[in-house]
Structures are given as C-alpha cells and as structure tokens.
Amino acid sequence: MIPIQYSDEVTVARAEGAALVALESTIITHGMPYPQNLEVARQVEADVRAMGAVPATIAVIDGTLHVGMDADQLEALAQAKGVAKLSRADMAACIATGGTGATTVAATMIAARLAGIHVFATGGIGGVHKGAEDSFDISADLMELAQTPVTVVAAGAKAILDVAKTLEVLETQGVPVIAVGQDAFPAFWSRGSRLKAPLRMDDPAQIAAAHRTRAALGLPGGQLVANPIPQDAEIPSEDLLPIIAQAQSDANRAGISGKAVTPYLLQRIFELTQGRSLDANIALVRNNAQLAARIALELRD
16 A cells, blocks of 8 residues: 555545646755745645645655645755655655655656546656667656656656657657647747647647546546746747757766756756746746646536
8 A cells, every 4th residue: 555645735625526736846856946946836836726726746755655745844845855856667666665755747647646636737848868869868757648647737848858759759659749829849948849739729628628538538648738838938949959059068078867967957057048947947837837727627627
C-alpha cells in the first residue's frame, strides 16, 4: 500500500467532487531561490482557487506521497536542502526508503492518477534533448504522457530542447498535442514557433470532451495541452534563439550532461536574459494553472 496523505483542502474537495488541479513541486525546490519559490507556489495555488478549482501540490516527504500541502509543509519544502528530483524511475525508491523528493512532470502525473486527479498544470514538459541521436537523452515525460491518463497543460516543451524531435516522439507514442487558440506549437518563453501543432482547440470544454472520449475509447495515456504564454510576458523567439545557442555551447564546454543539463541551461539563460526568462516562466505557469482549472471544472460537470 502506497502511503498517501491528502491535505485537508484536497480531502474536502475529493469528498465533495470538486474540481482538482495537480501541481508539480520541482518548480519549488529546483526552479528558484527562497523565498521567491514559496511566493510563486502560493500564487499559482491562488490562481487555481480564483478560477473555482482546488490546487493539489504534490511531493514526497519522508517517504509519504503528499497530494496537496498545507502552509507549513509548503514553506518547509521551499527551504529544504538536498531534495531529490523525482521521475518515474526513482519515485518508488524514494518512497520506499523514506526519502524526500519533488515531483517532475512524469512523477506528478503518476501521483495525480493515483489520487483520481485528471488535470495537471506545469510550466513546460521535458522532451528530446539536442544531440539525442548521440546521447539518447529523452525525458521520461514523453513516455508518461503515452501511458498515464492525465491532461497536462504546459506552454509547450522547454525551448532548450529539440522541439521538432519532441513532437515526433509524441506522435509516435500516440499522444494528442493540442495548441490552444493558435495553430503554431508554443515555444515556452515565446508564444509561437515555426512548428505547427498537430491539433488546435480554443475552448476548455472541447479539451475536457477529448479527455473523456479517449477514456471511452479505451486509449491509454493523456494529452498535452500546449497553452501559449501571455503576449505581454513573452520573450520573442528571435531574441531567445542566440541566447539558447550560447547557453548550450557553454554547457558543452563545461562538460555538463544527464540530469544536470536542464538546470544548467535554465540558469545560464536566466543570466543571459538578465532575469527575463524567470519572469516569463512565472507568467506562463500562472497562465497554465488558470486554464487547467477551467478544464478541471468542465470535467467535473
């Protein structure tokens, strides 16, 4: 039996059949420093509540899977050191050994399924890293989307990735990729890319209906809802592309590899954009939380 602890707020929501939105915790432990990480976590939860849904921030604490966190737990996690970054491969080991870990996209999807939560809001999914034809560095997020029935709202894939190859893998795995309100696939910090999204929907009710229909057809997996960053918060792709290229070159020279690549690149891009990338990241996460709440409300009705 997996030890799961629901927050009081989530317990009441489950009993009343309220709309729930899962939220990851790596943005708290690995995304930004304290106290900004705590402020952002609280703001994203408040955005979900303002839309009429209930947030469920997910993490493993001392071997217990927490679905929803109270104020003290959230603050303690925001200040914790040495927190593991959990994906499908290491989530069970962390729980079994009494460890503490923050959940990535894949691990949050697994926890959401266990808790009966159908919608999850994040910043951007992981995907195929540049040079993957040599390194085989492909995020477990893509395979999780192919097998775990959760609708994931993100601003596309992280722009540091090989986005074209990421879309190819999602297509091969049978994952619906739905752009919201536009035909172009969002490019994380930028609203659009040169890549066309496979599907487009403009209404949360349509997205919720697609989620239900996949279940009715007996299809495994979830769907990726690619929600563009608000226009006033984006960094145009023509400004970002040379910055990403420089950050990647710096990482190669420093011999950065494996799980260290993404945090290194995000930090380097933060430095090169003089903090604009973090401001954009916060704006897109909040925007995704709001849309996820609207989808969750449609799924409840």
